[in-house]
Amino acid sequence: MAPLAPAATAPPFISHDLPAVRALTEEPAPFDGGRRVRRGPVDEVLPAAWSGAPGSSAPGSSTPTG
Numbered sequence: 001m002a003p004l005a006p007a008a009t010a011p012p013f014i015s016h017d018l019p020a021v022r023a024l025t026e027e028p029a030p031f032d033g034g035r036r037v038r039r040g041p042v043d044e045v046l047p048a049a050w051s052g053a054p055g056s057s058a059p060g061s062s063t064p065t066g
Helices: 018-024
Strands: none
16 A cells, blocks of 8 residues: 655644644644744744743733733
């Protein structure tokens, strides 16, 4: 039986959870309004400040402040 997809492909992972995206992908491709706005290595696309570490917050984060 032939493989279903070439070895270099992967299914899309869609998430708003930026720490999970950082942990699960090497090359994220964020979208805005249905269009890809950037693509590249995770450290360039998602700044370290969005790592999910205590005290960090991603845009749109629901982490309470104060």
